[in-house]
Structures are given as C-alpha cells and as structure tokens.
Amino acid sequence: MRKEISRRDFVKASGALIVSFSAASFIEPSVWAQGPFDTHRSHVDPDKLDSWLAVASDGTVTAYTGKCDLGQGMYTVQTQLVAEELCVSLSNVKLIQCDTSVTPDQGTTSGSQSTPTNFNTRNLAQAAATAREALVAMAAPKLGVPADQLTIENGVVRAKGGQHIGYGELIGGKHFNIAVSSTAKRKAPTQWRVLGKPLPSLDRVALMTGTFEFVHNVRVPGMVHGRVVRPPEIGATVGNVDEKSVQHVPGLIKVVVRNNFVGVVAEKQWQAAQAAKDLKVTWKPGPGLPAQENFYEYMRKQPSRDLMLVNSKDVDDRLKASSRVLKATYSHPYQAHGSIGSSCAVADVQADRATVWSATQSVYPTQHGVSALTALPLDSVRVIFVRGSGCYGLNAADTVSFDAALLSQAAHRPVRVQLTRHDEFISENYGSACVIEQQAGLDAGGAIDIWACETWTASLGGRPEYEKPGNVITGMLAGFDPETITPRTAVEPTEELRNGNNAVPSYVVGCVNGKCGGAGTIRSERVLTHAVKSPFFTGPLRSPLRLQNTFAHECFMDEISSYVKADPVAYRLQHLRETRIIDVVKAAAKAAHWDARPSPKPGAARMGTVSGRGIACVAYEGDNGYAALVAEVEVDQAAGQVHTKRFVVAHDCGPISNRDGLRNQIEGGILQGTSRAVGEEITWDDRKVTSVDWQSYNTLPLGIQLPVIDCVLLDRPAAKATGAGETAITLVAAAIGNAIFDATGARLREIPFTPDRVKAALAARA
Amino acid sequence: MASISLRVNGHDHTVDVDPETPLLYVLSDELQLRGPKFGCGLAQCGACTVILRGHAVRSCVLPVTAVKEEVTTLEGLGTPEKPHAIQQAFIDEGAAQCGFCLSGVILTAKTLLDENPKASDEQIRESMSNVLCRCFTHTRMLRAIKRYQAERA
Numbered sequence: 001m002r003k004e005i006s007r008r009d010f011v012k013a014s015g016a017l018i019v020s021f022s023a024a025s026f027i028e029p030s031v032w033a034q035g036p037f038d039t040h041r042s043h044v045d046p047d048k049l050d051s052w053l054a055v056a057s058d059g060t061v062t063a064y065t066g067k068c069d070l071g072q073g074m075y076t077v078q079t080q081l082v083a084e085e086l087c088v089s090l091s092n093v094k095l096i097q098c099d100t101s102v103t104p105d106q107g108t109t110s111g112s113q114s115t116p117t118n119f120n121t122r123n124l125a126q127a128a129a130t131a132r133e134a135l136v137a138m139a140a141p142k143l144g145v146p147a148d149q150l151t152i153e154n155g156v157v158r159a160k161g162g163q164h165i166g167y168g169e170l171i172g173g174k175h176f177n178i179a180v181s182s183t184a185k186r187k188a189p190t191q192w193r194v195l196g197k198p199l200p201s202l203d204r205v206a207l208m209t210g211t212f213e214f215v216h217n218v219r220v221p222g223m224v225h226g227r228v229v230r231p232p233e234i235g236a237t238v239g240n241v242d243e244k245s246v247q248h249v250p251g252l253i254k255v256v257v258r259n260n261f262v263g264v265v266a267e268k269q270w271q272a273a274q275a276a277k278d279l280k281v282t283w284k285p286g287p288g289l290p291a292q293e294n295f296y297e298y299m300r301k302q303p304s305r306d307l308m309l310v311n312s313k314d315v316d317d318r319l320k321a322s323s324r325v326l327k328a329t330y331s332h333p334y335q336a337h338g339s340i341g342s343s344c345a346v347a348d349v350q351a352d353r354a355t356v357w358s359a360t361q362s363v364y365p366t367q368h369g370v371s372a373l374t375a376l377p378l379d380s381v382r383v384i385f386v387r388g389s390g391c392y393g394l395n396a397a398d399t400v401s402f403d404a405a406l407l408s409q410a411a412h413r414p415v416r417v418q419l420t421r422h423d424e425f426i427s428e429n430y431g432s433a434c435v436i437e438q439q440a441g442l443d444a445g446g447a448i449d450i451w452a453c454e455t456w457t458a459s460l461g462g463r464p465e466y467e468k469p470g471n472v473i474t475g476m477l478a479g480f481d482p483e484t485i486t487p488r489t490a491v492e493p494t495e496e497l498r499n500g501n502n503a504v505p506s507y508v509v510g511c512v513n514g515k516c517g518g519a520g521t522i523r524s525e526r527v528l529t530h531a532v533k534s535p536f537f538t539g540p541l542r543s544p545l546r547l548q549n550t551f552a553h554e555c556f557m558d559e560i561s562s563y564v565k566a567d568p569v570a571y572r573l574q575h576l577r578e579t580r581i582i583d584v585v586k587a588a589a590k591a592a593h594w595d596a597r598p599s600p601k602p603g604a605a606r607m608g609t610v611s612g613r614g615i616a617c618v619a620y621e622g623d624n625g626y627a628a629l630v631a632e633v634e635v636d637q638a639a640g641q642v643h644t645k646r647f648v649v650a651h652d653c654g655p656i657s658n659r660d661g662l663r664n665q666i667e668g669g670i671l672q673g674t675s676r677a678v679g680e681e682i683t684w685d686d687r688k689v690t691s692v693d694w695q696s697y698n699t700l701p702l703g704i705q706l707p708v709i710d711c712v713l714l715d716r717p718a719a720k721a722t723g724a725g726e727t728a729i730t731l732v733a734a735a736i737g738n739a740i741f742d743a744t745g746a747r748l749r750e751i752p753f754t755p756d757r758v759k760a761a762l763a764a765r766a
Numbered sequence: 767m768a769s770i771s772l773r774v775n776g777h778d779h780t781v782d783v784d785p786e787t788p789l790l791y792v793l794s795d796e797l798q799l800r801g802p803k804f805g806c807g808l809a810q811c812g813a814c815t816v817i818l819r820g821h822a823v824r825s826c827v828l829p830v831t832a833v834k835e836e837v838t839t840l841e842g843l844g845t846p847e848k849p850h851a852i853q854q855a856f857i858d859e860g861a862a863q864c865g866f867c868l869s870g871v872i873l874t875a876k877t878l879l880d881e882n883p884k885a886s887d888e889q890i891r892e893s894m895s896n897v898l899c900r901c902f903t904h905t906r907m908l909r910a911i912k913r914y915q916a917e918r919a
Contacts, residue, residue, distance in 0.1 A: 071864025071901055200860055207865035208853040210801025210840030214866065217800045225795075250767065250784065269795050270787040340805050340813055340900040341866045389805075390864030390901045421806040660860055664906065668863055671902035694810040694898065702871060702904050703895030709905060 046104040049134070049176045052127035053082070057172030059155045060092045065124050066106025067114040068098040069203070070361065071390040072725050073661035074114050076201045080658060081119060084195040085128030085187060086135075087152035088167070090202075098363045098385030108362040108463060110393065110540060112624055112723020119657065119721040121182070129184035131176065138170045189655045189717035198660035215359045215386035216344045216418060223346065224253060225269040226407035226417040227276035229262040230427050230473070233687040234535055235286025238262060245280035255279065256410040261477040263403065265411040269418075289535050289684050296331045296435045299456045304530035306490035309504050310497060310512060315452045315526040322441030322450060326560055329437045330552035331750045332733075334430040334458075334682035336697060337541055341389030342424040343396035347404035348414035353380040358401040359388025362463065366398060369469040370405045373478055392672070394463055394472075394539030396428045402474035425697060426689045427473040430682055431541025432534065433458045436552035441524070446564040448575060450524040451508050453553070457545060458534035460484060473537060485533045499622035501545040502730070503527050505553035506619055507575040519578035519619045536682070536689070542672065543726040546620060547733065551751065554616035554734035558599065559747065565598040568615055568738065580626045580652055581619045583714065587650035588615065588628035591712045599738070600745040606765070609636045611645070614738025616731040625727040626652040629670070631735035632707075635743045637762055640755030642740060644674055644707040649728050651711060654719035666728045667709050673732025674707075675700040679752050698752070770830055774799070775842030781830075789825040789833055790814045801840030802869050805898075812870020812897040817842075820881065822874040840869045843876070852876045852914040859910040863901035870897045875911040883919060890915075 044051045044064070054062045063082045069075035075095060083090045096102060098109070106117060118124040132152065139157035140147040142165055151158050158164040189196060206212035231237070241262060243255045251267035252275050262281055266272040290298045319325055346357040347370075354376050360366045363383040371378045388397050400419055408415040434457045441450030461471035461482035469475030470482040497510040497517035504510055508525035510518020518525075543550075561571035569589045576582050588594075595613065604610045612635070617628035632646040647670050656662055679698030683691045691697040737748045746761035771780045774797060781796040788807075793799045793816070802825050805813030809824040816825045817838040825837075844850030849857060852872055862868060871894070878885055878893040885893070890911060899907065 071862075071866075073863075200857070201862075203865065204857050204860060204862065205846045205849065207862050207868060208840075208856045208872070209844055209846050209849055210799070210869065211846055212865060213800065214803070216803060217794070217798075219798055268783065268787075268791070270784055270791050274784075338900055339866075340811055340864075340898055341803055342805065342807075344804075387864070389866035392900075418804055421808060421810075664860060664863060664903065667905050668902045671904055672900070675902065693808055694806060699898055699900065700902070700904075701895050702897045702899060702907060703891040703893070704904070705891065706904055706908060 044102065044104045046123070047179050049127055049130050049178050049180050051104050052124060052180065053131050055167050055171045057168045059088070059166045059168035059172065060094065061086055061088055062094050062096060063124065063128070064096045064103040065118065066098055066104045067109045067118055068361065068385045069387060070109060071387070072665060073201055073658065074109070075203060076199065077115070077657045077661060078118060078124060079202060080195045080197070080199060081125055082128050084192055085125060086132050086155070088155040090194060090199070092155060100363050100367045100381070100383045105364040108365065110361050112620065112726045115657065115721045115723055116624065121186070125186060126182065126184060127180045129186050130178070130181040133181070133184050134176055134178060135167055135170055139165050195657050196655065198658060201661060213386065214341070215346070215357055215388045216341060218346045218357045218386055218416070220346060220348060220414045223414040223416055224265055224267055224411065225272040226263055226265045226404065226415040227272040228403050228417065228419065228423060229264070229276050229279055229281055230423050231260065231283055231286070233283070233286045234289055234689070236283040239282035239284045242280040246275045246278050249275040249278060253413065254411045256407055258406060259477060259479040261406060261474060263407050265407050265413065265415055286687065288686055291686070292684055295433065299433065299435055299458055299532050302532035303485070303487035304456065304532045305485050305488045307529045308490040308492050309499070309527040309529065310493060310508065310510055310518070311526045312511065312524050314524050315450055318450050318524050319439060319441050319452065324442040325439060326563060327439050328556055328559055328749060329435065330555060332434045332548040332551060333751060334433045334536060335541060335676055335680045336425060336430055336682060336691070337392050337395035337428055338697060338699060339389040339391055339395045342419040342421050343388060343400040344416065344418035345397070345401040345404040346414060346416045347401070347408040349374055349376070349405055349409040352376070354382070354405060356381070356383045356401050356405055357386045358383055359386060359391065359397040360401055361391065361394070362398065365464055365466050366401055368466040369398070369402060369464045369475065372469050372480070373402055373475065374405055374409050392542040393431070393544065394429045396424050398464055399427070399472035399474045402469060402472065402478070406474065406478060422692045425692045427537065429461055429472060429537040429539025431544060432538045432548070434545065434548040436549060438552060438556040440556070440560055442560070442564065446566065448507065448522050448560060451505060451522045452526045453503065453505060454528045454530070455503055455549065456530045456532055459531050459538050460534040461537040462539045482537070485531050490528055497622065502549045502618060502621065503529050503545070505557070506581055506617065507557065517622065519581050520575050521577050522575060543730045546618070546726065547730045550616065550618050550730045551733040551737070554731065555737050555749065558614065558738040558741065562599045562741070567596045567598060569594055569596060572615070572617060578619060581617055584626045584628040584650040584652055585615070585617045587712045587714060588630050588648055591650065591710060592630035592648035594630065599742040601742050604743060604745065607637055609634050610743045612739045612741070612743025614735045614740070614742055616734035616738060618727065618730050620723065620727045620730060625722040625724055627727040627731060629728060629731035629735045631732070631739040633736060633739040633743060635740055635758065637744065640758035640762070642678055642736065642753055642758060643705065644736060646708040646710070648710045649712065650714060651724070651727060652714040652716060653724040653727070654721045655717045656713060656715050657721070659713060662713060662724055663711055665725045666711050669725065669729035670709055670732055671700065673729040674736065677733035677736050677751055677753055679754065681752050772830065772833055773836040775837070775839060783830060785829065785831040787830050789816070789828045789830045789837070792830045793825060793837070793839060799839050799841060801842070803866055805867070810896070811867070812874060813867050815870040815873045817873055817877060820877060822877040840872060851917060855914040855917065856907070856910040859906045859913060861903055861906035861910040863903050867897070867899045871899060871907050875914070879915050879918065883915070885915070
C-alpha cells in the first residue's frame with residue numbers, strides 16, 4: 001500500500017524545501033509528490049546553489065538533480081558525488097531526481113551525457129563544491145580560525161584546536177542565497193574517499209526484495225486504469241468508433257477518441273483490457289509499407305537530407321588514380337528498445353493542473369508535451385520521474401505518459417496506463433535502420449590513404465523535446481506532426497569536426513578548416529550522410545547510429561587488413577594517432593593474448609565448428625569515452641550458429657566514479673550488443689509490423705551459454721569524466737563479425753547475424 | 767464480479783474481481799504488491815513470476831480463480847531487513863541493473879534449486895531458457911544463482 005506522508009515530513013524553512021529522513025533508504029517519488037502543489041518551484045534556477053542543495057538542521061543533505069537513474073546507476077554515483085564534494089557520509093545524502101517542480105532542468109538523461117554534465121566543472125558537482133566552500137567560510141568566524149586552516153569530517157568543520165561546528169548548525173534549514181561558483185575547487189580524484197569506490201548500488205536491497213517502487217507501482221487515490229487502442233497498421237486513421245461495442249464491459253468509465261487517438265478507461269485494469277480488446281474501431285487503411293526484403297535499396301532511393309561531415313575534396317580523383325580500391329556496403333536493421341516491462345505512466349489531469357508520474361528520460365520536455373496535449377498552462381503541469389523498466393533510449397515511456405494524460409483529462413480521474421507488449425512493439429521509436437557504404441584506396445606500401453564513407457539512415461519523429469509532441473505516436477495520433485525529413489543537398493562542414501554519431505571513422509585525420517579533430521592518419525577523407533524518411537517512428541536506441549556506423553567502419557578496417565595480409569591490431573595502430581584510442585587497443589590486445597597474424601585464421605576447416613577472434617575500437621562520439629573489444633567466437637558451420645566464448649574489453653572513461661557500476665554497464669552492454677548482433681530485427685509485411693512479442697522478436701534469454709567477459713579498466717584521474725554506458729556496446733557487432741571472418745573467411749555485412757545469413761555467407765566463400 | 771479468497775505471502779485476502787482476471791492483476795492492483803510485474807502478459811518473459819506449490823508460475827496468464835494454494839511473491843521470500851538467502855546472493859553479486867525482471871530470475875532459480883539442489887549448469891541454463899533480462903545482467907545473475915546453490919548445499 002502507498003504510504004501516506006504528512007506535512008510535518010516536509011520541512012519548509014525559509015523557502016528551502018527539505019525532505020526529512022526516514023528509515024527507508026529511498027524517498028519514493030509517489031510519496032514525495034503527495035505534498036500539496038505549493039511545493040512547486042516554477043523557476044528552478046540552475047545558477048543558484050539552493051536549486052541543487054539544501055542542508056537540514058540535522059546536517060543531512062538533500063540534493064536535486066535533473067539526471068535520473070534508469071537502471072544505469074546514476075542514483076548511486078550522483079549520491080557518491082555529493083557526499084564526496086560535501087564531505088558527508090553517503091547515508092546523509094538524499095537525492096531527488098527529475099521533478100519539474102523541484103529539480104533543475106537538465107534536459108534529457110541520455111547520450112552518455114549524465115556523467116560529463118554533472119561530474120566535471122558544472123552543475124551538481126560544482127554546486128556541491130560551492131556549498132562546501134561556503135560552509136567552511138561560514139565556520140571560520142564562528143570558530144575563530146581562518147578558513148584555510150579548517151578541515152571537514154562527515155559534515156563537521158573542525159579546527160586543529162578541537163573546536164568544531166556541524167553543517168546543520170551553520171545553515172540548517174536556511175537558504176545559502178549564493179550563486180553556484182564556477183571556481184569552487186573540486187576535490188582531486190587522489191583525495192576521493194567516497195567517489196571512485198566500487199560501492200554497492202543503493203537500490204539493490206529494495207530491488208531484490210521486491211519492494212522498490214517502479215512507475216508501474218505508483219498508486220494514487222481515485223486512480224483508475226486506461227488502455228490504448230493503437231492503429232493496427234502503420235498510418236491507419238480512425239473511421240468510426242462504435243462505443244456501443246463495449247457498453248457490456250463492467251466498470252467501463254469512458255471511451256476516449258481524439259483525432260486518431262483511441263483509448264478506454266475502466267475501474268480495473270482487466271476491465272480496461274477487455275474494453276480495449278472488444279472496442280470496435282473501423283480503421284481507414286494506411287498507405288502500405290515498402291517491402292522489407294529490399295528496404296535497404298529503397299532507403300538509398302529516397303529524397304534525403306544530406307550532411308558532409310568531412311571532405312578533403314580530393315577523394316574521387318585519388319580513388320580513380322589508385323591502383324587498389326576496396327568497397328563494401330553494410331546494413332543494420334531497425335531494432336526495438338524492447339524494455340522488459342512494457343511502458344507505464346500515471347497521470348492526474350484536473351481542470352487547472354496536471355501531475356504525471358513518468359519514467360521519461362526528459363521530465364521538462366514531457367512537461368511541455370503534456371501542456372500542449374492538455375492545453376493546460378506549462379506552470380500547471382508537474383512531471384515527476386519514477387523509474388521504469390530499463391529503457392536504453394527512447395522506449396515508449398514518453399508516449400505512454402501522453403496516453404495517460406489524454407485519458408485522465410477525458411475521464412476526469414487519475415489514470416494509470418500500461419501498454420500491452422504488442423502495442424509497445426508496433427509503435428515505439430525504433431533504433432534506425434542504416435546503410436553504410438565504404439570505399440578505401442591503398443598506397444603502394446599497403447597503407448590506407450583514402451577513405452570515403454556514405455551513410456543512409458531512416459528517421460521519423462524522435463524525442464519530443466520541448467516543442468514536438470508529435471515525435472512519438474500518441475502526439476501524432478492526437479494531431480501533432482512528427483519531425484520529418486526536409487530534403488536538402490549536402491552542406492559542407494564549416495566550424496569543426498562533428499562526430500557525435502561516429503559517422504567519421506577513427507582512422508581519418510578529420511580536418512575541417514585546417515583543424516584536424518580525427519583520431520587517425522588518413523588525409524584523403526570524405527564522409528557524407530543522408531537522412532531519409534522512415535515509415536516507422538525512430539529514436540535513440542543505446543549507442544544510436546554510433547553502433548551502426550562503428551559496425552561498418554570496424555568491419556571495413558578488418559576487410560582491408562585482411563586484404564593486405566596485415567594483423568588487424570597492428571594495422572589499426574598503424575592508422576591511429578590519438579593516444580587514448582591507441583592505449584585501449586593495445587590494452588585489449590595484451591589482455592586477450594592477441595594472436596598477431598592476418599585474418600582469416602590459416603588452415604581453418606570449411607566444415608564443422610571453427611573458432612576465431614576479432615577486434616574493434618572506438619572513440620565514442622569522437623571524445624566521449626574510449627574502448628577496444630576483442631571477441632572470441634565459435635562458428636558451427638553446419639547450423640550457421642555463432643557462439644561467443646570470450647570478450648576482452650579495455651575501457652577508458654576518464655576518472656572512474658564507481659568501478660562496480662562501470663563493470664555492470666560494460667558487461668550488460670556487451671551481452672545486449674551480442675543479442676542485437678545475432679538476433680534482433682524489427683520485421684514487417686506490406687501493412688504492419690510483425691515482430692510483436694518475444695517469439696517474433698529475438699532476444700538472448702538467461703539460459704544461454706555465457707561468454708567470459710574480462711574488463712580492463714583504464715583509470716585516468718586527470719582527465720575529464722566521460723560517459724560509459726554506451727561505449728562497449730558500440731563495438732560488439734563489429735568484433736563478432738570480425739571474429740566470424742577470422743574463423744571462417746566469411747564476411748557478414750548485414751546485422752543480425754542469423755543462422756541463415758551465416759550459412760549464406762559461408763556458401764558464398766571463394 | 768465475484769468475491770475470491772486467496773492466501774498470499776502468509777496473509778489471507780478476499781478480493782472482488784472478475785473471475786477471469788489474471789492473478790497478476792490481483793496481486794499488483796488489489797493487493798498492491800510490487801514484486802510480480804507485467805512484462806508481456808503472454809507468459810514469455812517471466813517478470814510476473816510467483817511461486818505456487820513450489821513451482822515458478824507466470825501469473826499474467828493464470829486466472830485468479832485457478833489459484834487454490836498459497837502464493838509466494840518476491841517480497842514474500844525475505845524482507846529488506848532480512849532478505850532470503852537467494853536475495854542476499856543477488857545483493858552480494860550486484861545482480862541487477864533496472865531490476866524489473868527479478869521476480870522471474872530469482873523465483874525461477876529458487877524453485878529449481880529447491881527441487882534439485884545439485885542442478886548442473888546445463889539444468890540451470892535449461893530452467894532459465896525462458897527468462898528474459900533486457901539489461902543483460904546475465905553474468906551477475908548466473909553468478910548469484912551459483913552462489914546461492916553453493917551456500918544452500
């Protein structure tokens with residue numbers, strides 16, 4: 001049962017909003033939100049220290065962050081960060097995550113940006129450092145000792161003579177009333193006592209004992225249940241809704257139709273499910289879908305929005321003149337986020353205000369979307385993050401939040417909506433399908449001196465951000481347009497190398513206007529990207545486009561090294577000049593006891609089970625983390641089955657905040673990457689999506705023979721902190737593909753590496 | 767609607783629901799339990815798993831009227847203050863990311879090892895072959911299961 005919380009649990013002093021501490025290790029968002037609406041802090045100014053931190057009279061610290069825990073461990077490491085910078089124990093810090101009424105607007109928790117955003121020289125880290133310095137400055141006159149002679153221990157400022165004063169006494173319950181200082185001194189990693197330690201994640205006990213509150217568990221007074229009725233075919237529109245068809249369903253409260261959005265609300269969840277199943281809707285058919293079997297060809301013929309990322313303007317001439325030119329085309333399917341729990345949200349939309357409990361990565365943008373959908377003023381909408389099932393990007397958390405808001409507004413009741421598995425699969429924002437065409441020219445010595453890459457990515461909608469609720473299906477059905485592709489010829493790069501999608505391979509110099517931001521040595525370079533309109537909604541899926549592009553770059557690099565009969569590791573190093581990527585390649589090869597020789601493995605049998613190894617590396621987004629991955633596989637050539645036996649990863653994310661959490665992300669990323677590489681693919685027929693459940697969409701279950709995963713974690717305390725959740729997964733498909741080639745001499749250029757594709761590639765060997 | 771009695775985690779309850787209602791909906795909506803979760807509603811993923819007569823059962827497809835025995839959910843094993851040994855093994859191994867799948871993982875493994883304490887790795891894999899974790903925390907989860915197996919021996 002939901003716990004009630006009374007006003008006395010909220011300590012409101014001088015306007016500072018402080019949560020009192022209870023025995024529970026978590027402040028549950030639904031409980032937190034049951035204070036009256038006057039907790040609303042409509043202008044949470046990120047420049048003010050009080051927006052980030054409050055100290056209660058007992059010295060405990062409440063910190064407010066706009067970056068949330070999606071299962072990736074951000075709750076724990078951000079708590080460690082605040083404890084570290086403020087010199088208090090972990091248990092004296094309570095973190096409030098992502099609530100439009102109380103936390104600063106930090107946009108979206110995505111893109112491996114949470115650690116760079118909050119752990120370097122801004123935001124939460126800088127706020128905590130500012131608070132520590134302010135507290136010491138306050139203590140100095142009281143203790144009669146200059147600030148530079150004071151030390152802090154667990155929230156108590158101490159002088160050598162033994163005098164001391166606690167944080168609670170210094171500021172307890174009062175505002176700091178100062179700005180976040182950009183010059184407040186951060187603690188050096190060498191001084192860390194809480195950060196940098198492999199502390200157990202703080203949510204562990206609650207998760208394992210089934211007491212953790214997910215958004216799926218939020219229950220508010222008067223809450224009823226909604227279900228949506230999605231168009232059965234892509235692009236279908238509502239012809240007629242026969243409300244009488246569900247009048248027999250007990251507990252039915254309302255059939256809701258708004259433009260092409262259809263849903264039902266009932267007293268109980270099962271009743272809502274029955275009503276959604278029985279509701280007779282006549283749909284006008286959609287325009288139909290392009291055939292899946294030649295979809296990659298179709299993509300390349302569509303009008304496109306083009307972007308030139310790097311162009312030395314000598315590529316065509318030099319390729320013509322080159323005696324040895326290699327070409328290859330790679331393709332990557334649409335893939336689902338496929339969260340284990342289908343997405344869920346609870347909304348309470350009243351005449352003059354709305355509260356939405358949502359697992360969105362973007363509470364502030366969702367607040368804007370709900371405001372647009374409900375026509376309520378922005379300041380009257382509160383969106384509170386409550387963790388959902390792991391999302392890995394833009395799953396259906398945003399769209400179901402809109403569903404709940406629309407249904408609640410129509411039903412005049414708080415409504416909980418959880419999508420069916422089918423609904424989630426047919427209408428989430430898939431990771432984009434991509435085609436990547438590579439060309440390289442070799443010099444007389446066998447080194448690459450020309451690299452040209454052209455990519456096509458399918459795109460429709462995306463994150464709703466602040467202005468585009470139509471970027472997810474609910475907004476579109478309710479009448480808002482999704483962002484789509486406006487064709488445009490290529491614009492040449494002007495400022496500096498932008499490699500946020502890793503469209504530019506690591507091996508080129510990446511020169512734009514004389515500044516060369518690439519990690520490699522190849523000077524004749526061109527990367528042209530085409531975005532084309534997708535028939536399906538798309539959105540960021542863990543390592544969005546970075547994974548697709550890296551798969552093509554790293555497999556192509558392997559193809560070239562095989563062609564010139566070079567060792568894939570040595571050949572990579574020959575074309576790299578950035579220290580950090582070189583270091584991870586060397587570290588991975590060393591830890592894997594890399595067998596230095598060209599691929600494929602000499603003397604491999606063409607029948608039976610054979611083994612091989614492959615490598616791939618990346619400078620994630622150009623400079624947001626570095627990793628190299630060695631994969632060792634066995635290929636059952638008769639069955640076309642690929643078994644991964646061992647992975648060795650070398651990983652550099654700057655200073656490591658929590659080694660255990662980092663390993664967890666890397667291990668999970670590698671296996672998720674394996675599942676995506678060998679099995680995951682959205683499928684469709686001429687009208688509708690046909691991968692609609694866990695039988696028609698492949699995922700690797702727990703009962704697989706697990707590979708060994710060895711992690712080499714390079715700690716770089718002096719470097720800036722980078723993201724770490726998406727680096728390793730970026731490499732998996734390429735490393736496996738290269739290992740399959742090493743084992744068999746067969747090159748897989750299309751993901752996923754299903755048994756049929758493996759067998760076809762084996763049959764095509766010379 | 768019908769008045770239905772059931773015993774869950776040592777407590778008796780009477781609920782007023784449509785007899786066709788799946789057990790999961792009763793557990794999470796009527797009894798407000800948080801352990802079993804709706805993952806797919808198709809008995810394909812395991813997130814809704816509960817224990818009935820020593821077997822791991824998927825509550826999302828089981829009509830509540832078919833339940834005659836006591837139901838044990840993830841929160842019925844142990845408490846945050848005193849976790850069950852298998853829960854403690856998962857805590858010690860840090861075997862979760864988002865944690866949404868844990869009812870399927872923990873309860874399936876527990877019922878297997880309660881019935882067959884000496885289950886081979888192959889038998890463990892077999893029993894977990896329909897259990898999904900989309901964060902792919904597989905490595906740690908299998909380690910936790912092995913730790914529990916070693917500790918209960």
